[in-house]
Amino acid sequence: QKEVEQDPGPLSVPEGAIVSLNCTYSNSAFQYFMWYRQYSRKGPELLMYTYSSGNKEDGRFTAQVDKSSKYISLFIRDSQPSDSATYLCAMSSDDMRFGAGTRLTVKP
Amino acid sequence: EAQVTQNPRYLITVTGKKLTVTCSQNMNHEYMSWYRQDPGLGLRQIYYSMNVEVTDKGDVPEGYKVSRKEKRNFPLILESPSPNQTSLYFCASSLSASNEQFFGPGTRLTVL
Numbered sequence: 001q002k003e004v005e006q007d008p009g010p011l012s013v014p015e016g017a018i019v020s021l022n023c024t025y026s027n028s029a030f031q032y033f034m035w036y037r038q039y040s041r042k043g044p045e046l047l048m049y050t051y052s053s054g055n056k057e058d059g060r061f062t063a064q065v066d067k068s069s070k071y072i073s074l075f076i077r078d079s080q081p082s083d084s085a086t087y088l089c090a091m092s093s094d095d096m097r098f099g100a101g102t103r104l105t106v107k108p
Numbered sequence: 109e110a111q112v113t114q115n116p117r118y119l120i121t122v123t124g125k126k127l128t129v130t131c132s133q134n135m136n137h138e139y140m141s142w143y144r145q146d147p148g149l150g151l152r153q154i155y156y157s158m159n160v161e162v163t164d165k166g167d168v169p170e171g172y173k174v175s176r177k178e179k180r181n182f183p184l185i186l187e188s189p190s191p192n193q194t195s196l197y198f199c200a201s202s203l204s205a206s207n208e209q210f211f212g213p214g215t216r217l218t219v220l
Contacts, residue, residue, distance in 0.1 A: 008148060032206050043198050044151075045113075045212030088150065092206040098143075100150035 003027050006089055006099030015108050019076040023089035023099045024063040026070065033065050035074045038086045039102065047087070048074065079106045110135045114199050114212035117175070122190055122220050129184045129215050131199030139202045140175065140182040141166070141209065144195040151198065157182055189219040 006023045013019055019034075032051055036044035048063040050056045050072075056063045064073040072091070076083055083106050089099040112133045121127055133140065141156040144165075153166030157176040171193055173185040183203075186193060196216050200209040 006150070034208065041214070043200075043213050044209075045211070046208045049208060090209075094203065095153070095156070095205045098151040100148060 004089065004091060004097045004099045007102055008100050010103040010105060012105045012107060013079055015079060015081060015106055017079050017106070018071075018077050019074075019104060019106075021074040021076075021087050021089075021102050021104070023072050024070055025072075025091055025097075027091075027093070027097075028050075028067075028070065030097075032092045033063070033072050034090040035061075035063055036088045036090060036098075038095060038096040040085075043088070044088055081106050081108050110210070112199055112201055112210050112212035114197075114215050116215060117213060118216050120218045120220065123190055124188050126184050127189060127217075129186075129197060129199075129217070131182045131184065131212060132180050133182075133199075133210070134180065135201060135210065136179065137201035137203055137210070138179070139204050139207070140176065141200045141202075142172070142182070142184045143198045143200065144168065144193075145198060145214075148197050154184070154197075158205070181196040188219075191219050193217065194219050 004025045021106040035048040037047045038044040053067045060077045062075040086103045088101040115130045138159045142154040143151040152168045155174040157163045199212040202209040
């Protein structure tokens with residue numbers, strides 16, 4: 001079993017849809033939880049960073065962490081074609097582990 | 109501008125021909141790391157460095173070497189590349205292993 005599991009998709013939604021991206025993990029030592037966005041032919045860039053269980057909102061993006069279930073989510077409201085990218089979850093304690101990434105396409 | 113740079117961006121080489129991919133950061137970060145990204149496998153860490161002259165193996169270190177003689181530079185060395193090292197490589201830097209990592213633009217390597 002991988003330490004971090006993420007459905008690679010691909011996921012295709014119409015513009016304006018609510019997108020839900022998820023990861024599960026097995027290592028209860030993880031304390032920091034992140035979502036990175038990676039556009040084609042680019043390096044990943046940090047989108048959201050959370051430390052504890054609960055929700056964190058930034059504009060159209062909401063990151064949710066449930067440590068008891070070892071489950072994290074990223075919600076994108078009113079999705080736009082510019083949100084089309086690969087989204088990678090990441091989590092860390094002493095080092096960082098990445099999910100495989102979910103490829104998202106938002107169609108106009 | 110705060111950034112991580114990598115060179116070259118694209119490289120096609122042949123089996124056994126030694127190569128070096130350079131990585132440099134201008135953010136005074138102590139932690140630097142190399143990843144390879146393959147379809148369906150995500151980012152896998154090759155080597156990392158907590159500070160100058162301190163390096164350690166990641167999850168997939170076989171066939172790679174690194175050095176950290178200066179804080180800003182962290183080159184990745186393939187002494188004898190093989191076709192299974194064909195991949196997209198990313199260098200990253202951060203304040204520490206658990207902090208946000210800043211990634212370079214990537215190096216696409218093809219070994220024939």
